[in-house]
Amino acid sequence: MNSIKISVIVPIYGIEKYLGKCIESLLEQSFNDFELILVDDGSPDKCPQICDDYAKTDSRIKVIHKPNGGLLSARKAGLEAASGTHIAYVDGDDWVDHFYLDTLYKLAIANDADLSVTGHFREFDGKIETIKPKNPGFYDEAKIKSEILTKAIYNGEFCEHGMSTYVWNKLFKRELLEKVLYDVPNDIVMGEDAAITYSYLALSKRVVISKIPLYYYRQRHDSIVKSIENPKIEYYRLGLLMNFLKSKLNTVLDEDNLNTQITYYLYSQILVRSGGLIYNEQRDTWFNPFLKTEKGSKVVVYSSGSFGQHILSTNLKTGYFKIIKWIDVDYHDLKIGDNTVNPISSIYNSEFDYLIIATINPSTHKSLKEELELMGIDQSKIVKINTAEDKIKKLITDIGFDNNFIFNKK
Structure with missing residues (x-):
């Protein structure tokens, strides 16, 4: 036996x-x-x-x-x-x-x-x-x-x-x-x-x-991959995953529920891998998911994890934001461009316009925001990510994903 x-x-x-x-x-x-x-x-x-x-x-x-x-x-x-x-x-x-x-x-x-x-x-x-x-x-x-x-x-x-x-x-x-x-x-x-x-x-x-x-x-x-050389390859790979999930879950979930779940999952993965800023080739524009921020805003980025690293790498190429400082409670030696990781105690409200917490997890965002507020950081400067479903669906379609979440490489 x-x-x-x-x-x-x-x-x-x-x-x-x-x-x-x-x-x-x-x-x-x-x-x-x-x-x-x-x-x-x-x-x-x-x-x-x-x-x-x-x-x-x-x-x-x-x-x-x-x-x-x-x-x-x-x-x-x-x-x-x-x-x-x-x-x-x-x-x-x-x-x-x-x-x-x-x-x-x-x-x-x-x-x-x-x-x-x-x-x-x-x-x-x-x-x-x-x-x-x-x-x-x-x-x-x-x-x-x-x-x-x-x-x-x-x-x-x-x-x-x-x-x-x-x-x-x-x-x-x-x-x-x-x-x-x-x-x-x-x-x-x-x-x-x-x-x-x-x-x-x-x-x-x-x-x-x-x-x-x-x-x-x-x-x-x-x-952790620090830069994305070809977003289209990333999108194609993500499309394979999302399409597979839809094919396997469509018999056990309501279509609207399944599409919403996969839409948000796909959006979150695109955000992390693109460094937040997503280029819309059709319109020759950038989709900026960080509410209130604008091109040229003086920004502090919190988190040196995958998302944070991608934000720094993308900004190095685009120059969209003026990144004033890169901070993390897990302080350690890491450098992207001219930015190195600093402890959270190193920032002051007068230095920046907005602070981006580089996470797609709401629980993590909430706890980190509370820590920053205790350190005296103006909570009105801590930005959220755009999560409006209609905006996300339009973005995903404009990028080149079809209704089954397959990405058109052409």
Whole structure:
């Protein structure tokens, strides 16, 4: 009888600096009935050797060496080799709590759940933030359709997910995941997690969500793309994801609800990747989503994450704003153009016209705004993002997306 209850799949590419910690955290699990499948996706560094060396020391480890094919192809290769009844995915530059597998499995068995979801930790530059789901509990099929799916991609607050996209804070049933994963095109290289999670959710009958944080997600400076060379390629890739989600969710969601959810999701991803300012080729104009700001405004940018970096990079090319200062509570050495990251205590109201908080998450925006107000920053200068649905739909159409969210590259 097969005693393997969980197959843990780790896609690996170019992360030799972090891989050891990831593998060690899995081998030290309190839960024993699992196999560890390390998928070397043609990694050009020492990762292949690290995988082989660990496999010699522990019989639970399987190693797959394959030509580079991207994240989805690595996850598919791992699933093909899996023999566990349940599947967990872990990214090779992250690590997990000692009770990660034990907790996920007990949640699944106790609730006969197709999907188990937990909280996680976000580690950035040595600082750790705890992130917990806002909707813990058990959901049967009726509640999944009425309470989870209708808010999964966009929960009504721009732009916050009702269900996190990540696959690594979840436990899947292998038999159900096999019906989903192989349908996801390998061409989807943006939002791979969302493609898996939301299409899997559409087939789930029982879901359990726990607040317990068990996974350590490492946010790395070198993993953030700082400039977009060709927006059309980005739009095309985003269109593949959005069209796939529409095709998989159109049988379980009302058309208006589904279109609204995907519209806001697409808009949020375009904003982050474009650095906020979006060029409308048809009209030869810029769409500026930051309310009240104008071309030439003296601006402070708060956040050195992906969105903040893209704002700085885009402005370096366009010169749309006069960026006076770049700040973050996670102060660290980072430079784009002439701007380096400064602590939030370094700004004064007299220096700038407006302050942009570079986040699409309303909860984060609210908490950061409160911190700034405590520091004496004029709240009237802290701007919001334009979230008017009619404006967003017009923008998306003008850029070149059709009603099925496919981008016309021509």
